Amino acid sequence: MFIHVKKRFLLLLVFRLLNSLLCLTAFVPDEPWQSLEVAHKMAFGYGHLTWEWQQGIRGYTHPLIFAVLYKCLQLIGMDWPYLLITLPRVLQAVCAAVADLCLYQVACKMFGQSVGNFSVSLQPANHVQCL
Numbered sequence: 001m002f003i004h005v006k007k008r009f010l011l012l013l014v015f016r017l018l019n020s021l022l023c024l025t026a027f028v029p030d031e032p033w034q035s036l037e038v039a040h041k042m043a044f045g046y047g048h049l050t051w052e053w054q055q056g057i058r059g060y061t062h063p064l065i066f067a068v069l070y071k072c073l074q075l076i077g078m079d080w081p082y083l084l085i086t087l088p089r090v091l092q093a094v095c096a097a098v099a100d101l102c103l104y105q106v107a108c109k110m111f112g113q114s115v116g117n118f119s120v121s122l123q124p125a126n127h128v129q130c131l
Helices: 001-023 036-046 061-075 081-111 113-125
Strands: none
Touching: 001 061, 001 081, 001 113, 036 061, 036 081, 081 113
């Protein structure tokens, strides 16, 4: 069972990584302003914050994930623009692959193997997930 799950996760991860690195568009154009730009300001001390951040109505949990990544890159002297753009995409791809695998496991446990296979094949094919 473990090897089967490991292979499935690897396939999902490869799909998510390819999708994140080859897709050059954004489904939600506001996304960088609510995560990456905030993380950049947290890590490097400069950047633009939208009014939601200036008014204090947004939480810092999601941007903090990227801020830690950015700070680590800065500390090891690798805070190059390419990595600042690419590594958050890779991190999100890994998170998406883990979520896909969890969906598969829950569907299998609740409804059986065939529904698990069906649900995990539909999830990454969702047009919102693939943009």
